Amino acid sequence: MTEQTIDRATFDELKQTAGADFVTELVDTFLVEAPRMLDELRRALAAKEADKFRRTAHSLKSNSNTFGALPLGAMARELELSGMDPAKANEAALDALAAEYSKVAAALTELKNA
Amino acid sequence: MREGGQTGGRLLVVDDNKVNRLLLTRSLEQQGHSVASAENGRAALELLRRESFDLLLLDIEMPEMDGFQVLDQLKGDLQLRDVPVIVTSSLEGVDNVVRCIELGAEDYLPKPVNPVLLRARIGASLEKKRLRDQQRLLLQRFAAPEVVQELQSEGFTLGGKRVTASVLFADIRSFTPLAESQAPEETIELLNTYYTLMFSAISGQGGLVSLMIGDGLMAIFGAPLPLPDHRESAVRAALEMIELIELFNVERSTGGKAPIRIGIGIASGEMIAGYTGTNERATYTCVGDVVNLAARIETHTKEAQRAILIDSVTREGLADRVPVEGLGSITFKGKAMPVDVFAVNVDAKR
Numbered sequence: 218m219t220e221q222t223i224d225r226a227t228f229d230e231l232k233q234t235a236g237a238d239f240v241t242e243l244v245d246t247f248l249v250e251a252p253r254m255l256d257e258l259r260r261a262l263a264a265k266e267a268d269k270f271r272r273t274a275h276s277l278k279s280n281s282n283t284f285g286a287l288p289l290g291a292m293a294r295e296l297e298l299s300g301m302d303p304a305k306a307n308e309a310a311l312d313a314l315a316a317e318y319s320k321v322a323a324a325l326t327e328l329k330n331a
Numbered sequence: 332m333r334e335g336g337q338t339g340g341r342l343l344v345v346d347d348n349k350v351n352r353l354l355l356t357r358s359l360e361q362q363g364h365s366v367a368s369a370e371n372g373r374a375a376l377e378l379l380r381r382e383s384f385d386l387l388l389l390d391i392e393m394p395e396m397d398g399f400q401v402l403d404q405l406k407g408d409l410q411l412r413d414v415p416v417i418v419t420s421s422l423e424g425v426d427n428v429v430r431c432i433e434l435g436a437e438d439y440l441p442k443p444v445n446p447v448l449l450r451a452r453i454g455a456s457l458e459k460k461r462l463r464d465q466q467r468l469l470l471q472r473f474a475a476p477e478v479v480q481e482l483q484s485e486g487f488t489l490g491g492k493r494v495t496a497s498v499l500f501a502d503i504r505s506f507t508p509l510a511e512s513q514a515p516e517e518t519i520e521l522l523n524t525y526y527t528l529m530f531s532a533i534s535g536q537g538g539l540v541s542l543m544i545g546d547g548l549m550a551i552f553g554a555p556l557p558l559p560d561h562r563e564s565a566v567r568a569a570l571e572m573i574e575l576i577e578l579f580n581v582e583r584s585t586g587g588k589a590p591i592r593i594g595i596g597i598a599s600g601e602m603i604a605g606y607t608g609t610n611e612r613a614t615y616t617c618v619g620d621v622v623n624l625a626a627r628i629e630t631h632t633k634e635a636q637r638a639i640l641i642d643s644v645t646r647e648g649l650a651d652r653v654p655v656e657g658l659g660s661i662t663f664k665g666k667a668m669p670v671d672v673f674a675v676n677v678d679a680k681r
Binding site: 239 | 349350357358361393421442443
């Protein structure tokens with residue numbers, strides 16, 4: 218499951234270049250920041266703040282790719298480029314994003330302690 | 332500008348995303364740089380205005396003030412526009428990259444940033460910045476600060492604009508026999524001291540030395556930057572020049588050397604100031620009747636046996652505390668009309 222959620226090659230490379238201790242710190246930061254981003258996406262969608270929505274999705278995409286969370290990154294990218302089109306940017310999509318994030322959070326927690 | 336190691340620079344990372352900021356800061360520190368960070372464009376500009384940085388790593392998508400706005404502000408800021416910027420962004424689309432480059436960014440690195448690429452780009456940017464800093468130092472050595480500033484803000488174009496200013500000419504009396512009576516090394520040393528003293532007096536009063544020929548020089552007061560009291564500034568500079576030469580003569584006499592004398596002529600009015608020459612080699616100078624008159628008046632100091640002579644326009648700009656003496660009307664070579672000339676009383680000011 219971990220292999221799918223997190224691309225190990227990307228994560229290992231990050232660990233190798235930045236150092237294991239630092240990656241632990243980085244993962245902890247992400248685990249604090251990402252839920253905030255998910256909340257922000259829901260709020261921006263409800264308030265129809267397209268710019269804020271796009272920027273937050275962009276930020277989440279960028280961080281996901283950093284850790285090798287490629288599926289999460291791809292989902293965030295879809296939302297970033299959606300222009301808040303209701304067909305793509307909707308509650309269901311955000312639920313799916315949150316579900317994928319839960320998997321990522323579990324996998325990253327496991328990896329950083331490994 | 333640099334602190335610490337040989338290759339390390341002082342870098343500023345600007346990114347609203349904390350993970351990105353930490354990661355980038357970390358990898359830059361690992362490469363031996365000293366790094367500060369800001370979480371949006373506004374905070375970055377504040378830091379840039381407070382501290383000096385060798386390079387900026389800039390994200391585009393940010394709240395408050397985005398990267399495009401930062402680039403735009405930097406471009407219009409004389410102090411900051413030479414700070415190289417590498418944009419790091421996961422923003423997609425070639426048009427965004429183009430926009431960054433057009434706004435003056437040195438380079439564009441897509442996120443997640445490849446550390447090897449990052450190292451190479453930063454190395455190249457810092458090297459370029461060092462060369463530019465060196466160039467600027469060199470420029471400052473060979474051109475007046477006012478001219479450097481104008482060049483940096485306006486760019487270089489041949490041609491001039493109309494200004495109201497004062498022009499001062501000065502040269503060393505009987506310089507040729509003096510030069511022939513001593514070793515060339517001694518003459519160069521004398522000239523270097525002479526110019527150092529004259530530059531100090533002139534720039535101290537807001538003037539600009541635009542020309543040096545042998546023992547003669549020409550200075551402008553009121554261009555390229557306007558000087559409200561350019562006439563009095565020019566006369567005060569002249570008085571200080573005489574005073575410095577007298578001090579220099581005291582030093583020369585203790586070394587058994589003959590004193591030197593200088594003559595100074597000043598005229599004021601409207602003239603054309605700007606760059607003349609070619610695109611390869613040009614100088615900032617002034618031309619016009621007023622400039623010719625100042626040169627003629629300076630030549631006349633020999634005949635009049637006075638150190639400082641000025642025209643009537645200059646005299647009208649002087650406060651009463653600068654005593655002058657009218658020498659009457661003089662018809663100069665090449666001038667149709669006689670000109671009123673005044674001698675500035677050199678000894679009365681002390």
